[in-house]
Amino acid sequence: MSFVALPLGSVLAAPLAQTFGARQVIAVAACFLLIASVVPLFIRSMREFTLEPSQTDQPAPSR
Numbered sequence: 001m002s003f004v005a006l007p008l009g010s011v012l013a014a015p016l017a018q019t020f021g022a023r024q025v026i027a028v029a030a031c032f033l034l035i036a037s038v039v040p041l042f043i044r045s046m047r048e049f050t051l052e053p054s055q056t057d058q059p060a061p062s063r
């Protein structure tokens with residue numbers, strides 16, 4: 001997603017800043033980034049990530 005959002009944001013930044021003003025565009029972008037950064041903290045599987053051992057993680061038999 002970031003490979004799409006970065007160029008799209010670069011293309012849209014100037015026209016939006018010209019229409020709404022640079023401060024408003026920066027404020028909205030900052031709020032969006034803040035929300036996008038905080039939302040994963042509310043997802044339990046993201047907070048409590050654990051790696052369970054699989055069959056291939058067994059140690060190799062010694063000789």
